[in-house]
Amino acid sequence: MSTDPQQPSSSPDLPTYRLERAEGEVGYSAKDLEHLSDLQHVRERPSMYIADTTLRGLHHLVYEVVDNSIDEAMAGYASEISVVINNDGSVVVEDNGRGIPVENHPDLGFSTLQGVMTVLKFGGKFKKGAYQTSGGLHGVGVTVVNFLSEWCEVEVRREGYVFQQEYERGVPVAEVRRIGRSDRVGTKTTFKPDPLIFPNTNFQYSILHRRLQELAFLNQGVKIAFRDERSDEGEVFHYERGILEFVDFLNRASEPAHPDIIHITGDFEGVGLDVAIQYSGEFTENVHSYVNNICTTEGGTHISGFRAALTRTINAYGKKSGIYKDLVPGGDDCREGLTAVISLRVPEPQFEGQTKTKLGNGEVEGIVNSAVGDFLAKYLEENPKTARVIVQKGLLAAEARESARKARQLVRERKSALGGGGLPGKLRDCTSREVDLCELYLVEGDSAGGSAEGGRIRQYQAILPLRGKIINAYKARDDKVLANEEVRSMISAIGAGI
Known part of the structure; x- marks a missing residue:
């Protein structure tokens, strides 16, 4: 048998294959691989960092900058946020937080402010200490906003001075410079979306109004001022009762089934929980859920835990009080007419999908289930009048569902x-x-x-x-x-x- 490595042996069971390059086929080498900088990658593939380049993605730029200010508020360092749409289509977001540090960063060799604005995955959201919980696009938000803007300007008020840096399509125009003195603190970011990236750069007042009001509801006591210089419209959002006022707002066109709003709040095994519940005379379920201020439109483990606790607790009370006998309401019955706001603070949330619309943390389901169930069971015992309204509402929904089932069956049995x-x-x-x-x-x-x-x-x-x-x-x-x-x-x- 030959031992020549260029002549491999063959056998009847193992055929020998030889790969030949087709005539004219181009080779594959290191020269075919290209490295893109953070700036190049974001500008060439913006949908990897924001939803898209339509109006949805355009408004997401504002959300990302505002999220940084909200993170300061959640950490207890900011109480006021201002958002202004200028006549030229640029947007100004300002807060009274601590201000982005401006000193040179030891790992970068240049200003920390410049690092925050030009280096992906650089910030205070990746280690414990600066922020316990945060929203935004995994810590890349404000950098992406800068990269996708025609121009951007940041002013930082910190340690008695005002510092400034300007950028054009993500590239610093000059070094960070000190431009004056100030006895205030905070960060002011002004940016104009790049028309080379976004076909439509016209911000919609109604879209931003809805989101900023939502953030004010979710962050109790934080004042958010919004103004559109183009139309001279504006409003200040400030809710001292937080999500309780959110429920009032959601039920403004409905008749509440009970006057009091059930409020569950506290820290449970490291997860901050804030839940407000009230039933109305409506027949639909109206539940709004959030994790670290991010709207979880697809639900997730926190919603599964909440629904399980609600159904279990209501049915337990209904059976114990003798209201439920032969017919026991299902989950949908117990949620008929329910208006609820569920807001969680999760240190390390795991969202399913890049758009962050569904929470995937398995441990959260049990935490919410236990916390809501324990509180609600005690509340129903201590408030029998409200408990009876809720329990009987579920029973009425179950009876209606059963009547509808029988009516459907009757219709189906008729000849077509x-x-x-x-x-x-x-x-x-x-x-x-x-x-x-x-x-x-x-x-x-x-x-x-x-x-x-x-x-x-x-x-x-x-x-x-x-x-x-x-x-x-x-x-x-x-x-x-x-x-x-x-x-x-x-x-x-x-x-x-x-």
């Missing part, structure tokens, strides 16, 4: 419209059975039905007169909707079931 024998009496049916070509016209009253009858194409067009204004299906429970004769006529005429 195409099977004959199940058509409403007032239906002027069409003769065709080709579903894609047929049309059903709903008209108000018999007189309108007669007029439509004379002008229709009998082969394809059917007419169904309805008696007056039908029930509002959006505001009524399913059982009431399905019991309505006009609704049943429509279901029967369409023949699709429910």
Whole structure:
């Protein structure tokens, strides 16, 4: 057998393969690999750092700068934040926090301020001490804002002086310089989004108004002033009762089922919990959840824990008090008409997805479940009047759900419209059975039905007169909707079931 390494042995079971480069194929070497700086990478791939380059991503720039100011407030160092949209389309965000340090950083060899503005993953959010909890884009927020701006200017008031540095498309124009004295402290960031990155750089007042008000609700006592110089609009948000006022705001168009708002707050195993609960006469669930001020629209483990505790505690009280007997409400029943704000402070949150809309920390579910369950059980025992309102509301929802189920079953058991024998009496049916070509016209009253009858194409067009204004299906429970004769006529005429 040959031992020549250039002639590998072969066997009937192990065929020998030889790779040959196709004619004209380009080689792959170190020259084909390119290294991008932080600035280049952010500008070429902005969607990796913000949601996108549409209006959503544009407004995210403001959120990132404001998040830094909110982090100062959460740490107890800031109480006022100002946001202004200038006439030229630039935005100013200012706070009265400690101010970004300006001295040279030992690891960088230049100003810490310049490092914060130009170096990714450089800041006080990666180690314990500066911030216990924080929002923003994993500590890269303000750097990304600078990189995606046509120009940016930062002023820092600190240690009796005012320091300033300017940037053009992320590149410092000059060194950090001292430009004056000040007896105040804080950071002022002014930036103008780059039209080379964002097709539309026109900030929307309503979008920023909604988010800034939300942040003021979530950060009790922090004053946020917002002004749009373009339209001379503005408002100051300041809520001393925090999320309790948030619930009042959410229920402003509804009638509360009980006057008091249930408030659960405290630190549980290192997780800060702030929950406000109130039921209203509505039939829908209205729950807003946040982790470190980030809106978790997709929920997560904190919502799972909250829902489990709510259902378990309400049902336990209902059974103990004798209100629940044969029929026990499910989770959806217990949450009918519920308005709640759930705000958590988690030291090391794990969000699923880059957009941070779902919390993934497994330990948080148990913490929230235990804390909410313990508090709510005690509250219901100590407030029997409110407890009875909540428990009976859940029972009523369960009874309505059961009635709706029976009504659906009754409708399904009827013969379909195409099977004959199940058509409403007032239906002027069409003769065709080709579903894609047929049309059903709903008209108000018999007189309108007669007029439509004379002008229709009998082969394809059917007419169904309805008696007056039908029930509002959006505001009524399913059982009431399905019991309505006009609704049943429509279901029967369409023949699709429910």
